[in-house]
Amino acid sequence: MLRCPKCGSREIYPVAGGYTGWIYRCKKCGYQGALVLEYDEEEPESGDRRQ
Numbered sequence: 001m002l003r004c005p006k007c008g009s010r011e012i013y014p015v016a017g018g019y020t021g022w023i024y025r026c027k028k029c030g031y032q033g034a035l036v037l038e039y040d041e042e043e044p045e046s047g048d049r050r051q
């Protein structure tokens, strides 16, 4: 799972690949870059399940 490092949105998708790796773009805030946040497990959208 990928998330935008800027706004935390999950509406982020790869737009190009090249020598340096993938470039991602956030649909929500318009962020574009190679840096994204990766999560292995799903986070609750609006939960109080934080420990």
Ligand SMILES: [Zn+2]
Residues within 6 Å of the ligand: 004, 005, 006, 007, 008, 009, 026, 027, 028, 029, 030, 031
């Ligand atoms: Zn964003």
